Amino acid sequence: MAALLQLDKATIRFGGLTAVSELDLHINANELVGLIGPNGAGKTTAFNLITGVYQPTSGEIQFDGKSIIGCKPYHITARHIARTFQNIRLFPSLSVFDNVRAVFHSQLQGDVRHALWRGKGYHAEEQSIANRVVELLEIFQLGKFRDEPAKSLPYGDQRRLEIIRALATNPKLLLLDEPAAGMNPTEKVELARLIRFIRDKFQIAILLVEHDMPLVMEICERIVVLDYGVKIAEGKPSEIRGNPKVIAAYLGQESVAAPI
Amino acid sequence: MNIRHAKTVLLGVLAVFLVLSLFASRINGYWLNNLYDIGIGIIMAVSLNLINGYTGQFSLGHAGFMAVGAYTAAVITNQFGELNVFAESGVFAVALFAGGLAAALAGLLVGVPTLRLRGDYLAIVTLGFGEIIRVILQNMDVVGGARGLSVMHGWTNLFWAFGLAAVTVYVIASLVNSTYGRGFIAVHDDEVAAEAMGINTTKYKVTAFVVGAFFAGVAGGLYAHSKQFLTPSGFGFMQSITFVVMVILGGMGNTIGVILAAILLTLLPEGLRLVSGIEHLPGIAAERPLNWIGETRMIIYSLLLIVLMLTRPQGLFRLKKSPLAKH
Numbered sequence: 001m002a003a004l005l006q007l008d009k010a011t012i013r014f015g016g017l018t019a020v021s022e023l024d025l026h027i028n029a030n031e032l033v034g035l036i037g038p039n040g041a042g043k044t045t046a047f048n049l050i051t052g053v054y055q056p057t058s059g060e061i062q063f064d065g066k067s068i069i070g071c072k073p074y075h076i077t078a079r080h081i082a083r084t085f086q087n088i089r090l091f092p093s094l095s096v097f098d099n100v101r102a103v104f105h106s107q108l109q110g111d112v113r114h115a116l117w118r119g120k121g122y123h124a125e126e127q128s129i130a131n132r133v134v135e136l137l138e139i140f141q142l143g144k145f146r147d148e149p150a151k152s153l154p155y156g157d158q159r160r161l162e163i164i165r166a167l168a169t170n171p172k173l174l175l176l177d178e179p180a181a182g183m184n185p186t187e188k189v190e191l192a193r194l195i196r197f198i199r200d201k202f203q204i205a206i207l208l209v210e211h212d213m214p215l216v217m218e219i220c221e222r223i224v225v226l227d228y229g230v231k232i233a234e235g236k237p238s239e240i241r242g243n244p245k246v247i248a249a250y251l252g253q254e255s256v257a258a259p260i
Numbered sequence: 261m262n263i264r265h266a267k268t269v270l271l272g273v274l275a276v277f278l279v280l281s282l283f284a285s286r287i288n289g290y291w292l293n294n295l296y297d298i299g300i301g302i303i304m305a306v307s308l309n310l311i312n313g314y315t316g317q318f319s320l321g322h323a324g325f326m327a328v329g330a331y332t333a334a335v336i337t338n339q340f341g342e343l344n345v346f347a348e349s350g351v352f353a354v355a356l357f358a359g360g361l362a363a364a365l366a367g368l369l370v371g372v373p374t375l376r377l378r379g380d381y382l383a384i385v386t387l388g389f390g391e392i393i394r395v396i397l398q399n400m401d402v403v404g405g406a407r408g409l410s411v412m413h414g415w416t417n418l419f420w421a422f423g424l425a426a427v428t429v430y431v432i433a434s435l436v437n438s439t440y441g442r443g444f445i446a447v448h449d450d451e452v453a454a455e456a457m458g459i460n461t462t463k464y465k466v467t468a469f470v471v472g473a474f475f476a477g478v479a480g481g482l483y484a485h486s487k488q489f490l491t492p493s494g495f496g497f498m499q500s501i502t503f504v505v506m507v508i509l510g511g512m513g514n515t516i517g518v519i520l521a522a523i524l525l526t527l528l529p530e531g532l533r534l535v536s537g538i539e540h541l542p543g544i545a546a547e548r549p550l551n552w553i554g555e556t557r558m559i560i561y562s563l564l565l566i567v568l569m570l571t572r573p574q575g576l577f578r579l580k581k582s583p584l585a586k587h
Contacts, residue, residue, distance in 0.1 A: 051456060077458035089453035091446050093513075102442035106458035112467075115438035116431060118267060122438075129439050169458050 002065060004029045004205050005081075005173055010049055010059035019045040021229045022059065027173065027205050032195070034220035034237075035209045038249055042229040043209045044086060047177055050207075051083050052076040064172065078106055082171035084162045086178045086209075092151035096142060096161060099150050100133045103168040136164050139201070140194075156187050160194070167198065173205045174198070180212045188212060192219050217241065225249065266430060273426040274419075281419035292418075294530055296486040299421030300479045301522035303428045305506035306515060307475035310432050312504065313513035314441075315468040316448030318383040321370065322476050322503045324390030327495035328366045329359030329477025330484040331403050334411045337485065352415045356424070356481040363477025364470045366393070371469030375462055390500055397492040408491035416486035424482065428475045433515050435471070444468060445513070509568060511575020521576060528564070532557035 003026035010023045020042040027033050035043050048054045050061060052073040061068050068076055091099050108114070108129075114122045137143045140160050145153060150161060159179055166174055176195070180188050192215055199206050210216045216223060217237045225233040225240060227249040233240055240246055284292060308322045336355040343351060374385045403409045435441045446454040447464045455461050484490055506525050510518030536554030539547065553560065568576060 053452075053456075072460075073455040074458045074460050077456060083456055085453065085456075089450050089456075091449035091453065093449055094442065094445055098442050098445075101439055102446045102454075102459070103457045105439050105443050108439060112435065112440060115440045116434050118434060126439060165457060 003027060004031075004064060005050065005207075006060075006062040007046075007050070008060040008062070010046075010056045010061055012045060012049060012054055013057045019229050020049065020056075020226075023226075023229075023231055025224055025231070027207055029172070030199065030203055030205055032199055032206045032208065032219060032221050034216040034223040035207060035226065036211075036213070036216055036223060036240075037226035040228075041226040041249075043226055044177060045229070046226065047083065047175055047207075047209060050076075050175060051081060074106070077169050077171075080170060080172040081175065082166035082169045082173070083175040084159075084166050084177055084179060086181065088155075088158050088162055090150040090158060090162055090165070092149065094150060095147050096137065096150055096153065097130075097133055097146040099161060100136060100165050100168045101129060103165055104129045104132070106169070133168070136168060140164050155182060156190075159183075159191075163194070163198070167202060171204055173207065175207045175209075177209050178211060179208070180210055180215050188215055191215070195219055266434060270426055270430045274423045277419045277422040277426075280422075281417045284418050293486065294527065295418065296416050296421045296482065298523050298526045299418075299425045300482050300486070301503075301506065301526045302425040302519050303475050303479035303482070304503045305510065305518045305522040306425075306428050306432055307472045307479070308503050309507050309510070309513065309515065309518045310436070310444070311468045311472040312507050313511075313518070314436050314444040314448060315465060317465055317468060318379060319386040319469070319472070320383045320497070320500050320504065321386035321388075321390030321393075322472070323495040323497070323499035324386075324393035325363040325366055325473040325476035326480035326483065326499075327393050327397060327490075327492070328473075329356075329363040329480030330490055330495070331359075331397060331409065331480075332362040332477070333359035333481030334409055334484040334490060335403065337413050337415070338411065340413070348413075348415060352413075352420065352485070356420075356478050359481035359484075360474040360477040363480065364474035366477075367469040367471075367473025368466065370473075371466045375465050387497060387500070390495075390497060394492045394495055397495075403490075406492065408489055411484045411488040411490060414485055414488050416482045421482055421486070424478055428478075429515060429519065431475075432471070436515075448513070505565065509565075509576050514575060517575050524576075529557060529561055532560055 005025070005027040007023050007025040010020060010025075011018065012020050023046060025046070035046065037043050045054065049056050052068065052071050052075065055070065063076075063079055063081060066079075068079060071079070091102060094102065109125060114125070134143060134146070137146055140163075142157060142161060142164065145157065150158065153161060163174075163176070163179070179195070180191055183191060195206060195208065196219055198204070208216065208220060220237060223235065223237055223240045224231060225243075225246050232245045232249060233243045235243070287295075304322060304326065308319065311317050311319045333355040336358055337351060340351055370386060370389045374382055377385055397403060398406045436444055443454070443459045443464050446457070446459055447461050451461050502525065506521045507518055509525065510521035532553055536550050536552070536557065537548070538550050541549050
């Protein structure tokens with residue numbers, strides 16, 4: 001079976017800097033893959049390539065059998081790839097409910113005229129959207145906050161709301177950019193449970209960029225390691241753990257003759 | 261307001277002003293003129309609120325769109341002589357709509373190339389655009405150039421001024437208070453996130469500009485047929501600023517607040533003028549003791565704005581719960 005997402009020698013250069021170099025990456029349907037690497041390894045850049053924020057200088061990216069090169073971020077979302085951000089990017093002045101509702105806009109049947117005329121069809125559609133939003137919020141226990149402004153939520157709940165908002169786009173692939181950043185150990189345990197739950201409940205593939213090694217090792221089925229924009233290892237968590245290249249990338253290589 | 265019945269409310273408001281306009285001859289001309297200014301101010305402020313408040317694009321050229329609408333409508337109606345009441349209404353409606361369309365086209369022309377600009381940069385470009393419109397009009401001899409253009413008909417009445425203000429409020433409120441319309445606020449809050457969540461931010465920004473400009477053009481047509489004389493300098497930068505002040509004072513993205521601010525800011529200078537005309541105050545011997553207010557009323561007006569902004573930066577009429585939070 002063809003992979004859901006397929007990166008083929010994807011490369012992006014910013015001036016003289018090659019941020020991601022000839023990256024081959026594939027993700028199968030309903031698979032949970034981790035993308036790790038030291039700071040500045042190109043993880044978020046790889047993310048931005050997949051989501052259309054950047055266009056690759058060369059190489060090919062295919063999703064569901066079709067090339068997504070040249071697509072704008074909102075096209076890519078319509079093709080069922082959703083993402084969260086490293087530093088939370090909610091719509092702060094909108095309520096929790098409206099943060100999720102805004103996303104349903106791309107799935108609307110009617111257009112502006114619908115909203116202006118406000119006929120029966122409009123109200124029925126708004127009602128069905130409202131039901132789906134509430135359903136999503138309830139699944140993640142955020143129903144009680146539905147009318148609060150998003151900015152007033154506690155940090156962990158904001159993270160969860162961002163994930164809910166991404167799920168509302170009805171994705172086949174969800175990209176999570178450092179979801180554990182800034183979380184305490186208890187919240188991290190909760191997050192690991194949440195990510196697995198999402199994968200099983202919504203039957204989607206997840207690509208997780210994360211710094212937190214224990215979390216990645218625990219939940220990912222396959223891990224890809226980047227260093228200086230190059231893929232240096234790929235495999236099961238157990239294989240990655242012992243890989244000397246990975247250890248070297250993270251801890252630094254021992255110099256043969258360290259001049260002191 | 262129950263949004264389910266918004267259409268009924270709109271029809272009710274239209275009917276009320278239709279009836280009121282029949283009795284307009286009993287109101288003195290000075291007050292009638294002030295009322296028209298209020299209606300026009302509401303249309304301008306509420307439509308600018310879609311661009312500046314809800315969508316978060318800082319436009320400083322709203323008077324430019326108004327000018328386009330005013331001149332377009334005036335040129336059209338000047339082709340006609342005296343008409344009976346039905347023909348008059350028909351011609352006026354068409355002229356106002358044409359003014360709106362011309363302004364919307366101008367909005368599209370400004371919107372498309374400036375979409376990559378944000379904040380201050382966009383403000384400067386729209387400011388420049390407003391000035392370009394003014395200078396073009398000043399040099400167009402067909403419409404009188406700097407001498408101005410006489411508008412033959414004074415067809416603006418209470419029905420048109422407030423009926424169209426109600427239509428503007430209805431359209432913009434319905435637009436924003438829908439799943440579709442949450443997109444405007446999403447663009448305002450975080451463009452990158454909006455784009456990543458499937459929202460075509462470019463389309464939303466252009467829509468905001470075009471819809472906002474359309475209503476500014478309609479307001480321009482009303483203005484032309486209430487003042488009956490247009491000069492390009494009447495649509496300058498300061499005029500745009502007045503509308504921006506209404507939006508900021510009302511609380512960006514708060515339709516009710518912006519309506520109230522438009523009423524207040526239109527009436528304030530006139531109100532100060534009236535106060536200064538009071539002949540006697542009990543206990544004070546001097547005649548017209550408040551005359552000084554008349555001489556300094558624009559200074560008082562400016563000072564009041566400063567004080568209001570210092571004490572209520574979130575907008576004068578910000579409700580306890582932001583209407584943005586409602587659905």
